[in-house]
Amino acid sequence: MRPPWPAIVLAAAVSLIVVGCGDSDDDEDPPETTPDHISLQGVDDEFLDGIGMTLEPPTESDSPVITADEAEQTARDNGRAAEEVREVVLAHLHDMSETTEDGLLVWVVNFETEGEPPGMAGGPGPASTGEVELKLLVNFIDATTGDWLYAMESSGPVE
16 A cells, blocks of 8 residues: 555655755755765754654665656656756655655655745744745655656745
């Protein structure tokens, strides 16, 4: 049985709004990837931990059936997309819908968000004032089927 993706997207969107995410300064060093962990550019590791998500590097035996370029196109065709891609990463996704010990092999399509308007994560809440901008936009594509799984995005006040 497939996991309830709409529920995951809703939970992730709520978590994104509450938890927030890191800045994406062009001058900052790229995130550190270790043998057991992948970090995404512009996304705090604590943020992903806070929503119960981890990304682990693929193994030598992993064989995605689609390329990174095909994953990017799938994200553009099915998910929410921005003009520029920050990075496309092959990873084992472990999240709230954990179905296997190894996680799901996915392409993570991380879009550049500077200047992009907020989308499904919503605008300012009732207590908010001021302008809102998109802070995070990441799509997840199943690397073994080519299926678009879901997108996460987060909005926050313009800094």
